[in-house]
Amino acid sequence: MTAVQTRSGPLDEAELAGLDAYWRASNYLAVGQIYLMTNPLLREPLAAEQVKPRLLGHWGTTPGLNFCYTHLNRIIRQREQKMIFLCGPGHGGPAVVAQSYLEGTYSELMPHIGRDEAGLAALFRQFSFPGGIPSHAAPEVPGSIHEGGELGYVLSHAHGAAFDNPDLVVAAVVGDGEAETGPLATGWHGNKFLNPATDGVVLPILHLNGYKIDNPAILARIPDHELVALLNGYGWHAHLVAGDDPATMHQLMAATLDAVFDEIATIRHDARNGAGIERPAWPMIVLRTPKGWTGPVEVDGKQVEGSYRAHQVPIPNARTDEKHRQQLEEWLLSYRPEELFDGEGRLRRAIAELAPRGQIRMSASPHANGGLLLRELRLPDFRDHALPVPSPATTTAESTRVLGGWLRDVIAANPDNFRLFGPDETASNRLSAVYETTDKDWQAALYPSDDRLGPNGRVVEVLSEHQCQGFLEGYLLTGRHGLFDCYEAFIHIVDSMFNQHAKWLKTTLSIPWRQPVSSLNYLLSSHVWRQDHNGFSHQDPGFIDHVMNKKAEVTRVYLPPDANTLLSTMDHCLRSRHYVNVVVAGKQPQLQYLTMEQAIAHCTRGVGxxxxxxxxxxxxxxxxxxxxxxxxxxxxxxxxxxxxxxxxxxxxxxxxxxxxxxxxxxxxxxxxxxxxxxxxxxxxxxxxxxxxxxxxxxxxxxxxxxxxxxxxxxxxxxxxxxxxxxxxxxxxxxxxxxxxxxxxxxxxxxxxxxxxxxxxxxxxxxxxxxxxxxxxxxxxxxxxxxxxxxxxx
Structure with missing residues (x-):
C-alpha cells in the first residue's frame, strides 16, 4: 500500500478548484453550525452576542467527513452511481447537515431552512440548540440511517443496507475511535456475507485522524505494513490516501476513488456474468488526515490541528474572550465565504452544480428513507400451519418448530425482501424447517462436511449478536423485512443497540418526511425457564424490562403460550410497521392449549x-x-x-x-x-x-x-x-x-x-x-x- 504525494492527478484545474470550493463551503457551514447564532456570512465584524452561549459539537472528524462526501459526489455524478453515506464517527452531524444543505435536500424537506442568508442563520442556530437538532447524524438529517451516537455499528448497518440491493454502494466512514470497539472489529467480516452478483457493495473508509477525545487512536499509531496486513487479513484490498496539503489530497483521493470504483465495476461484472470467481477482496480506503484539518493550528499557544484538542470545540471561549472571537472570525474567513455564497447568501451556481441531482443525491436517496421503498411481505396463511389441539393441555409440541414451517414459506414467498438473522441458533431454536427452502448465507470457503451453506442463502448466521442486530437494522431501514432469533439471556448483548433503534423509531414518528419502516422483530427462545441444562449464566429474562422502558409508541412485548398463539403473534408482528416487537416463546416440547380459531381470538384480545x-x-x-x-x-x-x-x-x-x-x-x-x-x-x-x-x-x-x-x-x-x-x-x-x-x-x-x-x-x-x-x-x-x-x- 503506497501513496505517491504529487499534485498531478485526474483533476484538471477547474475540477480541482470546484472540489476544493465545495469542500470549503461544507467546512464553513460546519463551523458556523457549531459557533454562530446570527451573522452567518460575517457581513459585519463578529460580535459576542452572535456566538452561541453554549458551544456544542465536534469539529475534529468533520473536515475529513466533508472531504469524503465531496469526493464521493464526484463519483456519483460521473458514474450515475446509487450511493448512501453512513457516518460512523460519533457526532458527525456538522458534516452531514452541511452536505444535505449544499445538495438542497435539507431545504426541500424543511422549507423554513431556506437556501439564502436567512436560511443559513436558521441552519446554524438550530444545531445543538434548544428546540433544534442533535449533534450527530440523527434521524432529522436527510440521507442518514446511522446516527453514530454509539460507536461500533457502521459496518454492520452498511452490510445490512447492501443485502439484496444490487445497484447500491454504501460508503461507510469508520472513525479511528470506533475502530477500537468489539462490534466494529467483527464488522469487518461482513464481506463474507455479501454476494457480488445479488447484493450491493460496502465501501469502508477508515478515517485515521490520530486521536479520540484525549487519547491516541490505536490504528492511527501502528505502522502501515501492520495496518495493511490486518485489513488484508479481513479480506479487504486497502488503498491509502494520506496527507495534509489540500491540493495534493484532492488529486490523490480522486485517483484512488477512480481505481476503487473500477475494481468494484470489475467485481460486479465478473460475478453477474457467470465468471464464478471466488469471494472478492472488496476495495476499501484508509484516509489519514490531521484531526481538525483546516482548523486553527494553535489556540492559546497549544497545538490544536492534528491533536486531540481539535476533537470538539477548538476555540472554547469565543463568546466571552475577544482574542478567541477574533481567532474564530479568522478561521471562518479562511474558507473565503465571499467566493462561496452570493450577495443573497445563496451557494454560487458553479459550486451548487457540482452536487448530484434528484434521488441520486446521497441526502435524497430513497434507500436512506426505507419506507419509500417498502414492499408488503407476501405472507402465507399461518392458519394453514395450525397445530391440531383436540383438547386443551393434553398434547405436546415444540412451538418454535411449528413456527419454523411457516417461516420456511415466508422465505420462499419473499426471495429478495426478507431475511432471518441469528447467532448460530436457528437450528437450536427449532427453526430448521427454513433450510428446506434456503441455505445459510455464506461467501467464504466451503467444505464437504458443510450443511446448507451457500451464496444465495436467506438465513444470516454469525456468532455475534451485534452483527445480527446491525445487519437487521440496516436491512429494515433501507426498506426490507426480517426477524432476529436469539437465546433470551444473550439478547442483552444488544441492549444499547436496541436503545438506539427504538429512539430512532420514536424520533422519526414526528418527522413528516420519514416514512414508516418494517418493525424490528425479535424471537427470544431458549428462555430462562428451560435453560436448566446450561445453568445460571443462561438464565435471564430481563430484556423485557429493558424494552418496557422505551416509549409506548414503538415497543410491544408478546408471550404466546403455545404454537397456535405463536403463529398468530408472528403474523401480526411481520405485518406491523415501525415497532420493536419482542416475542418470547419456548422451543422445548410443551403442552398446547388453544385451537387456531381460539388462538386468533385470544391474540386479538391480548388477554382473556x-x-x-x-x-x-x-x-x-x-x-x-x-x-x-x-x-x-x-x-x-x-x-x-x-x-x-x-x-x-x-x-x-x-x-x-x-x-x-x-x-x-x-x-x-x-x-x-x-x-x-x-x-x-x-x-x-x-x-x-x-x-x-x-x-x-x-x-x-x-x-x-x-x-x-x-x-x-x-x-x-x-x-x-x-x-x-x-x-x-x-x-x-x-x-x-x-x-x-x-x-x-x-x-x-x-x-x-x-x-x-x-x-x-x-x-x-x-x-x-x-x-x-x-x-x-x-x-x-x-x-x-x-x-x-x-x-x-
Whole structure:
C-alpha cells in the first residue's frame, strides 16, 4: 500500500478548484453550525452576542467527513452511481447537515431552512440548540440511517443496507475511535456475507485522524505494513490516501476513488456474468488526515490541528474572550465565504452544480428513507400451519418448530425482501424447517462436511449478536423485512443497540418526511425457564424490562403460550410497521392449549379468561393469571390442584399474551381501561400472577389499578443453576404447589381452614426436589402432567 504525494492527478484545474470550493463551503457551514447564532456570512465584524452561549459539537472528524462526501459526489455524478453515506464517527452531524444543505435536500424537506442568508442563520442556530437538532447524524438529517451516537455499528448497518440491493454502494466512514470497539472489529467480516452478483457493495473508509477525545487512536499509531496486513487479513484490498496539503489530497483521493470504483465495476461484472470467481477482496480506503484539518493550528499557544484538542470545540471561549472571537472570525474567513455564497447568501451556481441531482443525491436517496421503498411481505396463511389441539393441555409440541414451517414459506414467498438473522441458533431454536427452502448465507470457503451453506442463502448466521442486530437494522431501514432469533439471556448483548433503534423509531414518528419502516422483530427462545441444562449464566429474562422502558409508541412485548398463539403473534408482528416487537416463546416440547380459531381470538384480545380452565361462574374467589408458556403450565396445574382439593373455590384463570394490555390505556395504546381491567381481574379479589420474567415489572404495569394491593406476582427471582425444569421453577417459587399455597394465604376464607392442604403442598415441593436428586429427572407425575378436566367446567 503506497501513496505517491504529487499534485498531478485526474483533476484538471477547474475540477480541482470546484472540489476544493465545495469542500470549503461544507467546512464553513460546519463551523458556523457549531459557533454562530446570527451573522452567518460575517457581513459585519463578529460580535459576542452572535456566538452561541453554549458551544456544542465536534469539529475534529468533520473536515475529513466533508472531504469524503465531496469526493464521493464526484463519483456519483460521473458514474450515475446509487450511493448512501453512513457516518460512523460519533457526532458527525456538522458534516452531514452541511452536505444535505449544499445538495438542497435539507431545504426541500424543511422549507423554513431556506437556501439564502436567512436560511443559513436558521441552519446554524438550530444545531445543538434548544428546540433544534442533535449533534450527530440523527434521524432529522436527510440521507442518514446511522446516527453514530454509539460507536461500533457502521459496518454492520452498511452490510445490512447492501443485502439484496444490487445497484447500491454504501460508503461507510469508520472513525479511528470506533475502530477500537468489539462490534466494529467483527464488522469487518461482513464481506463474507455479501454476494457480488445479488447484493450491493460496502465501501469502508477508515478515517485515521490520530486521536479520540484525549487519547491516541490505536490504528492511527501502528505502522502501515501492520495496518495493511490486518485489513488484508479481513479480506479487504486497502488503498491509502494520506496527507495534509489540500491540493495534493484532492488529486490523490480522486485517483484512488477512480481505481476503487473500477475494481468494484470489475467485481460486479465478473460475478453477474457467470465468471464464478471466488469471494472478492472488496476495495476499501484508509484516509489519514490531521484531526481538525483546516482548523486553527494553535489556540492559546497549544497545538490544536492534528491533536486531540481539535476533537470538539477548538476555540472554547469565543463568546466571552475577544482574542478567541477574533481567532474564530479568522478561521471562518479562511474558507473565503465571499467566493462561496452570493450577495443573497445563496451557494454560487458553479459550486451548487457540482452536487448530484434528484434521488441520486446521497441526502435524497430513497434507500436512506426505507419506507419509500417498502414492499408488503407476501405472507402465507399461518392458519394453514395450525397445530391440531383436540383438547386443551393434553398434547405436546415444540412451538418454535411449528413456527419454523411457516417461516420456511415466508422465505420462499419473499426471495429478495426478507431475511432471518441469528447467532448460530436457528437450528437450536427449532427453526430448521427454513433450510428446506434456503441455505445459510455464506461467501467464504466451503467444505464437504458443510450443511446448507451457500451464496444465495436467506438465513444470516454469525456468532455475534451485534452483527445480527446491525445487519437487521440496516436491512429494515433501507426498506426490507426480517426477524432476529436469539437465546433470551444473550439478547442483552444488544441492549444499547436496541436503545438506539427504538429512539430512532420514536424520533422519526414526528418527522413528516420519514416514512414508516418494517418493525424490528425479535424471537427470544431458549428462555430462562428451560435453560436448566446450561445453568445460571443462561438464565435471564430481563430484556423485557429493558424494552418496557422505551416509549409506548414503538415497543410491544408478546408471550404466546403455545404454537397456535405463536403463529398468530408472528403474523401480526411481520405485518406491523415501525415497532420493536419482542416475542418470547419456548422451543422445548410443551403442552398446547388453544385451537387456531381460539388462538386468533385470544391474540386479538391480548388477554382473556380461559373458561375451560376456570370454574368461577362469573364471581371468582381468586384470579390465577399467567404470562409465558412455563408460567401458564404451572398456573393450570395449580388450578387443577385447587379444583381437586377445594372444589367449591371459584377460580378464574386469565392468560396474558400482549404484556402491554396490563397498562392503563392512558399509558399505552394497547392498554385496558379501568372498567375492562376490573371486569377481568376483579376490583377486590386476590390475584396470583405467574409471570415469565422479573415480578416487579408486572407491578410497574399495574400500579394504577384499583386492585393493585391484592396483586401478588411470582416470577424469576434470580435463582438458577443446572437442574431439572421443575426444580428450576421451584427455585423461584413459581411452581404449582407454591401457587396453591399463595391462594391459601391470600383468600381470607382459606387461611385458617386449609392448613393441612398448605402443608401437603409444601411436602409435595420437598418430594419433587428429592426425586430430582435421586433420579436426575423430574417426577413423571409432574413432567407428564396434562389437564384432567377437559374443556367443560
Amino acid at each position: 379468561i380461559w373458561d375451560w380452565a376456570s370454574n368461577d361462574d362469573g364471581d371468582p374467589d381468586v384470579v390465577l393469571a399467567c404470562a409465558g408458556d412455563v408460567p401458564t403450565l404451572e398456573t393450570l396445574a395449580a388450578a387443577a390442584l385447587l379444583r381437586e382439593h377445594l372444589p367449591r373455590l371459584a377460580v378464574r384463570v386469565i392468560n396474558v399474551v400482549d404484556l402491554m394490555r396490563l397498562q392503563d390505556e392512558r399509558e399505552h395504546p394497547h392498554g385496558m381501561s379501568e372498567t375492562e381491567f376490573d371486569a377481568l381481574f376483579t376490583p377486590d379479589k386476590p390475584i396470583i400472577f405467574a409471570y415469565h420474567g422479573y415480578p416487579t415489572l408486572i407491578h410497574r404495569l399495574t400500579y394504577r389499578r384499583s386492585n393493585h394491593a391484592n396483586l401478588h406476582v411470582r416470577g424469576y427471582k434470580e435463582n438458577g443453576t443446572t437442574t431439572t425444569p421443575f426444580d428450576m421453577v421451584m427455585l423461584n417459587d413459581l411452581d404449582r404447589y407454591h401457587l396453591v399455597i399463595d391462594v391459601i394465604d391470600r383468600v381470607p376464607s382459606l387461611r385458617s381452614r386449609c392448613a393441612g392442604l398448605r402443608q401437603r403442598m409444601a411436602d409435595a415441593r420437598l418430594a419433587a426436589r428429592a426425586y430430582t436428586r435421586e433420579h436426575g429427572l423430574d417426577d413423571p407425575a409432574i413432567s407428564e402432567w396434562t389437564w384432567p378436566y377437559g374443556e367443560t367446567r
